[in-house]
Amino acid sequence: MVPVFQNRNGTKQHVPSPDLAIMRTEESEEKKEIERGDSAQEEQLQQMEEAKEEEEEEWKRIPPWTKQITARGLIASLLIGSLYSVIIMKLNLTTGLVPNLNVSAGLLAFVSIKGWTKVVQKAGFISAPFTRQENTVIQTCAVACYTIAMSGGFGSYLLGLNKKTYELAGVNTEGNNPGSYKEPGLGWMTGYLFVSAFVGLLALVPLRKIMIIDYKLIYPSGTATAVLINGFHTPKGDKIAKKQVGGFLKFFSISFMWGFFQWFYSGDVEKCGFSQFPTFGLQAWKQTFYFDFDLTYVGAGMICTHLVNLSLLLGAVLSWGIMWPLINRLKGDWYPENIPETSMQSLNGYKVFIAIALILGDGLYNFLKIMYTVGRSIQVGLNKKNLNSEQKNQRLDELRKNEFFMRESIPVWLGCVGYLCFSIVSIIVIPMMFPQLKWYFVIVAYIIAPALCFCNAYGTGLTDMNMAYNYGKVGLFVIAALVGKDSGVVAALVGCGLIKAVVHSSADLMQDFKTGHLTLTSPRSMILSQVVGTATGCIIGPLSFFLYYKTFDIGNPNGEFKAPYALIYRNMAILGVQGFSALPRHCLQLCYGFFAFAVGANMVRDLSPAKIGKWVPLPMAMAVPFLTGAYFAIDMCVGSLIVYLWHRFDNKKASVLVPAVAAGLICGDGLWILPSGILALAKINPPICMSFLPFRK
Template structure:
């Protein structure tokens, strides 16, 4: 009887949760039509919001820097950041309410402003190229790429430095903000681009600021705090067992010592378990497939060809050894996937653009009826506090001139006319990327950056090509990526009735903070850990990949080791074919086709993180099977807690490393005696 009564009670609670969520969705849908006063753009900007955005920016900078320097592939954290901004501000305002000191209520507009500034701040950690093109210029990456050889000149070495990195970010980061401001109405209102991540963030923020949404937010807050605490304490516990080389849970031979040698083990990193809960099942399974294909099959077989395919007496780090295949084969996958998606995005954008033009003409002929009143309210709020057109043009021109003067002084390999060329072509590329991101939710800035590597490396030639290619990549990537991110934020602002003028100010503020926080965060890792070493946890795989792309742009196919060209052709073709199958095969088959971009990551760094990510995806799968509604509510909070707790532990761990404080215990695993 007690069990039966308990079962009935659980079913009743599930129905209540279901009813609450259904009501909440309805309130989210109707929130735009509520007759509430919208704060002015100055009222949306608050001191407490600025403080909260800095806290979020710093926390997520540490988190995304860790992920960027280990796997190189950072998941989209916008929704997670929106959740944390709500948690911080609602906790703060609730405290002030109890002391009768709260004068200004916490609104969804302020929530979005905090989210915009915080996201702009931590975006500089991966958008600034610390794990890719900037780090690709240091001596360690130069040596990993083969040392002083043709196309890989010692002239292309520049060690990381706080002074030039902060200067470089300030010079390059703001142009992307100015590039597309005049087109915000066209992209957001006229063409009604969905920007799925921006829309999802808006739905989350709107839902928080309703009575039922507040109840659900409290559940998410409790879940976040619980898993944040567990993750932080687990990171602290693990640290005590890492007092030596290859020590700690990081090297636990989950599947045996032989599997660990081939990078197959669970390293107990809750950061990647949380990231796996955020990423889709397909992304995580693609990681695992790439790991099995490379470290399970290809590299052991190619290693047996030592002395035949590559010399037996060269060091393992040389591009003429097995390491060359580990670098250039994933480059082929990345380029095949990137080229296909770039062409697909351009074609889809052109077709959608033409359709949108026809709809605009049609809308001039047929007036809107009453069902569009809600949309008109959003449009009016989005346009009533406009941003002066001259600000965008003057700002972009001034920033271009500053870059044309400053960047060639910092990097003599990149001539002033190369910088001018980058700033001339960047706005057109920014529009294409922002339009494509609005349709597909794929920011292709990194692909435009890769194309720029080959362009500028080829123009600069043998001695200067590597640095010219890498910095040229940084210029194009920064402008194109930030423009699309800003339009996505404008979409969220449009749906939350947030002023574009206030969002622009918050974006500028967050970017300025990020230009300082990101280099400081990078140096926290760079000084405390062995960043860029392929045998360490912080491999920074894209630094080596990007440098070799630049070398390839200078030398051509002669940079490839023996038989590597044939493998590259095969994997480039595979990447294109996989995308074609996913797009044109029946959906029941296409949804199982692996993603080449995700497959490429473990080719160089190993399969251990794919195991972590798949543990995360398994947790999500089981949770959704048990209670899908509750899982959809709690998974973002749980994943954010796991990632933030483990990520925050890296700060005291780095400080302990800088202070030369070593863990007291070494836990290692050795083969037993026969």
């Protein structure tokens, strides 16, 4: 039965069986609910008003572009860019798989300047306030620096020119002509980067308004970085940042000390130390299935998605667990018995060319998909009407951001003249460095490059996929076929690098412009910091490469630093020169199958329902273990497992700390490379070799 109760207007309703006690209880509860609702509404309105006031104050405090670039910011950028260059170089030369480190670079930029300001203030000096604009400039400069280490070809097309890769591809192979190699050198590598890396920075500067404001492209990585930086520079974000800084420093220390501890047991030979620990038994260890305690890849696995890590594991099981043992039993039938393991006519040929088939299938599909997406999106954009009325309905803050973004203009003539000047320098210098690549090929590359840059930057804005490596591969095959057998391999590798450098840097610049648009950072300071970071990277990149090249056995297929993509790129060039005659027996049929699998897997992911498509493996990720082995895929999956369990037990804390912990693991282990490399150069070897042998009675 329902008791008597009082309505909000004060009138009473009488119902059967009144109960005064219950009535009073419910009346008081309802009043409390109304009061709680009113107070919550008032609190929400107050928070909105405070946010508006804070936003208005932020607009008033925006520093001019000349003050957004500071001396402390440039020093921090140099340190972060150098550290990440060393880390990325290790990833390049071991597996070639590099995760997106932009967010962690933004975190490190915040940590470094906040720490600097605290030290300065404790010393009694006055320090300029740390703004989100300065944070953005530091992050942009650091990313531009370490991007050279990632996309400069140190683990792919430039390293594919060296003598060891030339020998691994088969000295007697048709197209792989004697003398068609060039040993790495600090001078020519630095010069090559300087004449090729800056062209792309100016290719799309005149189109920044179209990309960012007119087409409203998302650029997910640039947007995510802006959200992170904006979050740091709010009262709530400051609390979260303190937690992230604590997590980063804790796991940075653990990772660095673990690397130091492992060094004592690694001996002076390849099969020593924790990195060769037979986690699943000696037989599995022989097939590269073991956990090697590499915290760099554990951290990378925490950043990459579960699908990427599971795809790596699937590729490892399929190749090293099933295919290679079966093909190895066919030695003497499918390929000769008495042949070096590194020859392309042995098992190594199947590893390389099947990986190439997966990479090309995945790349071709995504290339065509992006072209279709770009075409459709541009067509829809051109057919839109009533743009003026749409602009009127935009939020005020968005209009103000657009106005600020376009206020400090960059002259169109500056971009055009700069592109032309850098192109002329490259056209003159590159043929002098590599006579195999004729000057007219360089001219053609730079004529078609702006169109390729636009397509890639537009596709990156829609999907966050920088397809520069696919444009480079297309250029590689075209140049190899046109130049021919005499000089085609070298010309193709160098030409691939030119196209990839232009297309990659232009898309990266648009990502940075998107970050600057959302953080109210001047485009002038953004492009200047990009130029400074790129110039620094052209010096730091080769130096970090030679830290490894002079210390470790780079390119050894049985060692830690396999540099798999160097061999892949050289063999793609050979394939472009001579066709399918380079493949061992039955390899072509297997390549057809895996190429079709790559295309089919992508089609299933895009066309099937989301709950099915999200479990379809990524062919590009599957291809990496085909050459490198399964051990690093297990490291990555351990990182993914940590993230999964952490989210299950404490989702709120995991969401805040996972990026910081992953960055700490990567940076700590990466920083240990510097002292270990110095020790190796000084001929100081670890005192203990820990290895494992089968037990014999």
